[in-house]
Amino acid sequence: MMETVTKTPTKENSTEDIKYKLIAENISASYDGIVTVKNVSMKFRDRAVTALIGPSGCGKTTFLRCLNRMHELTKNATLTGKVLLDGEDLYSNKVDPIINRRKIGMVFQKPNPFPTMSIYDNVACGLRLNGVKDKKILDEVVEGCLKMASLWNEVKGDLKKPGMSLSGGQQQRLCIARALAIQPEVLLMDEPASALDPIATQKIEEMIQELKKEYTIIIVTHNMQQATRVSDYTGFMYLGDLIEFGETKQIFENPRNEITAKYVQGQFG
Amino acid sequence: MVDPLISNLMSTRDIMMTIKMKKGSPHIDKIFKYVAIGAATYVLAIIAMIVFNLVTGSAQVWQQEGISFLTGSDWNSVEGRESYGAFPYIMGTIVNAGIAMLIAVPLSFGIAMFLSELSPKIMRTPLAMIVELLAAVPSVVYGLWGLLVFRTYIQDWIETPLHNLFGDQSIIFAGTPFGLDILTASVVLAIMIIPTIASISKEIMLAVPNSQREAAYMLGATKWEAFRLAVLPYSKSGLIGATILGLGRAVGETMAVTMLIGNATGAAAIPTSLFQPGQTMASIMANEFAEASSGGLHLAALVGIGLILFVMAFAINVVAHLLVAKVVKSHEGAVLA
Amino acid sequence: MITPEQRAEFRKHFRYNVGRRLVLDKIVKCIVFICVIVAIVPLISILVNVFSNGAAALTWNFLTQVPGAVGSDDPGGIGPAIQGTLVLIGLSSLIGVPIGVMGGIFLSEYGNNRFGRTVRFFNDVLAEFPTIVIGVFAFVLIVLTVGNFSVWAGSFALSIVMLPIIMRTTEESLKLVPVTYREAGYALGIRRYRVVFTIVLSSARSGLVTGILLAVARIAGETAPLVFTILGSSQFISDLNGPVDALPLRIWRLSSLPYDSAVTQGWGAAFILIIMVLSINIGVRYIFLRNKEKTFIKFKKLGAVS
Numbered sequence: 001m002m003e004t005v006t007k008t009p010t011k012e013n014s015t016e017d018i019k020y021k022l023i024a025e026n027i028s029a030s031y032d033g034i035v036t037v038k039n040v041s042m043k044f045r046d047r048a049v050t051a052l053i054g055p056s057g058c059g060k061t062t063f064l065r066c067l068n069r070m071h072e073l074t075k076n077a078t079l080t081g082k083v084l085l086d087g088e089d090l091y092s093n094k095v096d097p098i099i100n101r102r103k104i105g106m107v108f109q110k111p112n113p114f115p116t117m118s119i120y121d122n123v124a125c126g127l128r129l130n131g132v133k134d135k136k137i138l139d140e141v142v143e144g145c146l147k148m149a150s151l152w153n154e155v156k157g158d159l160k161k162p163g164m165s166l167s168g169g170q171q172q173r174l175c176i177a178r179a180l181a182i183q184p185e186v187l188l189m190d191e192p193a194s195a196l197d198p199i200a201t202q203k204i205e206e207m208i209q210e211l212k213k214e215y216t217i218i219i220v221t222h223n224m225q226q227a228t229r230v231s232d233y234t235g236f237m238y239l240g241d242l243i244e245f246g247e248t249k250q251i252f253e254n255p256r257n258e259i260t261a262k263y264v265q266g267q268f269g
Numbered sequence: 270m271v272d273p274l275i276s277n278l279m280s281t282r283d284i285m286m287t288i289k290m291k292k293g294s295p296h297i298d299k300i301f302k303y304v305a306i307g308a309a310t311y312v313l314a315i316i317a318m319i320v321f322n323l324v325t326g327s328a329q330v331w332q333q334e335g336i337s338f339l340t341g342s343d344w345n346s347v348e349g350r351e352s353y354g355a356f357p358y359i360m361g362t363i364v365n366a367g368i369a370m371l372i373a374v375p376l377s378f379g380i381a382m383f384l385s386e387l388s389p390k391i392m393r394t395p396l397a398m399i400v401e402l403l404a405a406v407p408s409v410v411y412g413l414w415g416l417l418v419f420r421t422y423i424q425d426w427i428e429t430p431l432h433n434l435f436g437d438q439s440i441i442f443a444g445t446p447f448g449l450d451i452l453t454a455s456v457v458l459a460i461m462i463i464p465t466i467a468s469i470s471k472e473i474m475l476a477v478p479n480s481q482r483e484a485a486y487m488l489g490a491t492k493w494e495a496f497r498l499a500v501l502p503y504s505k506s507g508l509i510g511a512t513i514l515g516l517g518r519a520v521g522e523t524m525a526v527t528m529l530i531g532n533a534t535g536a537a538a539i540p541t542s543l544f545q546p547g548q549t550m551a552s553i554m555a556n557e558f559a560e561a562s563s564g565g566l567h568l569a570a571l572v573g574i575g576l577i578l579f580v581m582a583f584a585i586n587v588v589a590h591l592l593v594a595k596v597v598k599s600h601e602g603a604v605l606a
Numbered sequence: 607m608i609t610p611e612q613r614a615e616f617r618k619h620f621r622y623n624v625g626r627r628l629v630l631d632k633i634v635k636c637i638v639f640i641c642v643i644v645a646i647v648p649l650i651s652i653l654v655n656v657f658s659n660g661a662a663a664l665t666w667n668f669l670t671q672v673p674g675a676v677g678s679d680d681p682g683g684i685g686p687a688i689q690g691t692l693v694l695i696g697l698s699s700l701i702g703v704p705i706g707v708m709g710g711i712f713l714s715e716y717g718n719n720r721f722g723r724t725v726r727f728f729n730d731v732l733a734e735f736p737t738i739v740i741g742v743f744a745f746v747l748i749v750l751t752v753g754n755f756s757v758w759a760g761s762f763a764l765s766i767v768m769l770p771i772i773m774r775t776t777e778e779s780l781k782l783v784p785v786t787y788r789e790a791g792y793a794l795g796i797r798r799y800r801v802v803f804t805i806v807l808s809s810a811r812s813g814l815v816t817g818i819l820l821a822v823a824r825i826a827g828e829t830a831p832l833v834f835t836i837l838g839s840s841q842f843i844s845d846l847n848g849p850v851d852a853l854p855l856r857i858w859r860l861s862s863l864p865y866d867s868a869v870t871q872g873w874g875a876a877f878i879l880i881i882m883v884l885s886i887n888i889g890v891r892y893i894f895l896r897n898k899e900k901t902f903i904k905f906k907k908l909g910a911v912s
Contacts (some may be wrong), residue, residue, distance in 0.1 A: 070486060075390065098627075099489070101488075102488065108483060108484070112478070112483070112484045115502075115503060116503065117502070126488035129489065131620055131622055131623050132616075147608075178488070179487065179488075182489065183613055183616055183617055297797065298798050302799075304708055305711050308704075308711075309712040310725075311705055312725055312770070312773070313728055319735075323739070323743065325746070326742070376641045377641075379638045379640075379642070380642050380645050383639060398888075402649065402884060402887060403649045405884060406827075407854055407880070407883060408827065409829045409857045409858055410652065412857075412858070412861065413857055413872055413873070414648075417861070417872075417873075467645070493631045493634040494627065518734065520736065521734075521736020523738040523829070524854070554742065578736055579739045583731065589734075590730050
């Protein structure tokens with residue numbers, strides 16, 4: 001129904017050897033019989049932040065969950081299409097989803113630390129799960145990840161405290177540290193700041209800028225200011241279609257599609 | 270619950286039309302409230318009366334036997350040589366319920382895990398229903414089935430091979446298997462409490478938010494690892510509560526156990542071997558009641574056993590409910606903004 | 607901060623063991639599946655035996671006649687037991703339902719205080735009491751005082767078994783009625799009791815009926831309290847102050863007799879009993895599944911639906 005203008009980020013003077021970390025091809029997804037993502041293809045650049053924006057219910061979260069095979073855990077979920085990580089199909093029958101999920105970290109909309117574990121164990125549990133036993137390495141990774149999530153200074157004294165004792169913003173950063181601990185290559189963030197206050201949001205946005213130097217980050221947000229602040233590329237989704245995908249600056253300042261223009265101007269949302 | 274029809278149609282106007290505008294007297298309102306309070310008080314009164322009647326009904330045996338009613342093993346109702354000690358039956362109850370729990374708890378958690386984590390959606394509802402129907406089957410039907418069907422199977426396929434393998438030297442497998450013994454009663458008791466523990470555990474596991482499981486999957490966990498990492502710690506105290514509730518039922522279960530345990534009395538009922546007839550507090554009450562109903566010390570002894578059973582079951586249930594209440598509270602705290 | 611060099615170093619320590627972990631996962635899944643099978647087998651065995659053996663016993667005489675003399679050629683029937691069970695259910699509902707519903711109304715409408723919490727707690731504990739203790743209590747209180755076993759004593763004991771179930775299911779059903787309904791009533795100046803009776807109870811009636819039916823299914827199969835209160839009888843009821851027979855009691859008695867005819871009759875009685883109990887349970891579930899009611903799940907959490 002919608003004319004999809006561009007499906008790869010268009011960049012002036014783009015060179016052919018741009019490295020795409022993650023490529024989604026013709027993803028369609030539904031749950032409970034409702035089609036929420038319709039034939040979406042996107043390419044995500046390495047060491048860049050790509051934002052997915054769109055009104056509620058446009059399928060952006062579902063699409064994100066398809067990228068690390070989390071969608072299939074939803075009730076009555078169906079999915080078609082391909083996701084290539086470094087050229088390797090995540091949905092090939094040969095690969096068990098657990099192998100690739102650990103390469104793709106995810107941060108959820110609401111902070112979900114494990115309530116019975118300490119701060120330390122929350123970060124370390126993913127490492128233990130993946131067979132890291134060396135206490136020295138565990139300590140180093142926990143410290144490093146908490147630093148990357150800019151939480152270290154606040155919690156270094158009481159790593160043994162339960163993760164639930166932290167504030168909402170701290171819990172979310174703890175979850176980010178937990179996702180980083182398994183040393184993923186891609187980081188998916190599903191509205192990571194939607195449940196947080198402005199100061200906590202700012203901390204997380206600063207952190208994203210820092211993390212971008214090493215990771216491929218894909219962030220879902222319905223906050224357009226946030227998209228302009230943190231992202232290099234932006235995809236606009238509407239009713240399950242990818243309407244427009246390009247450089248953030250271009251999408252917000254010079255959208256090529258009428259609907260995109262209306263949305264970024266705040267005429268509906 | 271709201272009848273869907275009513276919830277859709279009932280508006281203020283409808284309410285006005287269904288109720289005559291007569292306002293009623295303020296006294297009726299008060300009376301209504303007191304009647305409601307009275308009904309609630311009735312429950313407390315019943316419990317108080319249970320305690321009172323069990324104490325007065327058994328006073329005679331406590332006077333006669335004193336503490337040896339709890340510690341003694343003699344059980345003789347022949348007039349002139351009357352002597353009552355409940356120790357073998359207390360032990361019988363503990364052993365019987367203990368073995369049943371050993372069998373039932375792992376199986377129940379397995380069933381609960383299957384129903385909450387693994388089962389395909391189409392299978393979940395019918396399976397859960399089957400488990401719940403197991404709980405609805407009356408105790409006496411379990412007893413009949415155990416007596417006429419299950420007994421021969423357990424005797425031929427489990428007890429005899431175990432006995433032949435370990436022989437009379439091994440204490441717990443000593444005695445010729447007869448089918449009506451502690452093991453049979455415990456296994457049937459386990460079958461009876463599995464649905465209780467399984468369906469409560471399933472609800473507790475289903476109450477664990479999906480975000481917890483997703484966090485584990487995100488780290489690359491398998492289904493089992495996600496269960497161990499996210500579901501189990503979160504629902505631990507609830508599962509303990511479910512187990513204790515199951516224990517409460519096991520301790521008080523009467524008919525099936527009475528029909529299957531073999532009904533030993535006195536010192537012979539102190540459980541040592543699995544293949545030996547035993548007796549629990551509930552089963553001795555059901556078995557000997559007919560002879561004792563005319564009154565006297567024998568009756569007082571049975572009522573006294575009722576009192577011990579009451580205290581035991583009461584303590585177990587209070588602990589279970591406090592635990593469950595605590596779980597509900599802590600979960601409210603754990604739900605994130 | 608973690609430098610890329612450190613990251614490479616860390617990655618070396620990951621021993622994913624994916625193969626081993628997936629095998630463990632499969633093993634656990636198998637074990638869990640076996641648990642389910644193990645739990646279902648007894649139910650199938652019970653149902654198959656009760657239905658096949660019980661159906662063989664069913665004749666008109668079996669359902670309507672009094673039992674024959676023990677060991678005689680004519681085993682007679684279980685008429686008094688069926689009648690007794692129905693009468694006992696009727697009388698205990700007569701005592702248990704009004705008190706249970708009023709108690710539930712108290713808990714939901716006036717129970718948000720210390721007294722309410724106490725009642726709720728003890729009510730939950732009472733629901734899990736060993737029923738044989740309740741039987742002994744009714745025996746001491748009524749049979750010993752009055753001097754004879756009676757329908758009333760049995761009904762009283764069974765009413766205590768059903769009371770906590772009805773109270774809690776009533777409370778939960780009433781709590782699900784939106785506050786706005788009540789407020790609409792109060793706004794019109796209607797007295798509280800009328801609001802409860804006309805608006806709240808009628809909105810909650812399917813939950814109420816379910817609770818009562820489940821309580822009935824529960825007491826229909828109860829044996830232990832009856833052992834102490836109704837004695838059993840081989841005659842139809844002539845007097846509510848006299849002894850009476852009941853299906854579960856009759857099954858127990860029959861199971862201890864060494865005659866083949868008694869065994870057949872035992873299966874027959876079990877067949878009737880299980881049809882009663884399971885049809886109520888399945889019927890209630892069917893209605894709820896169709897309506898996708900929330901209450902039922904709540905009932906299950908309370909353990910009322912066992």
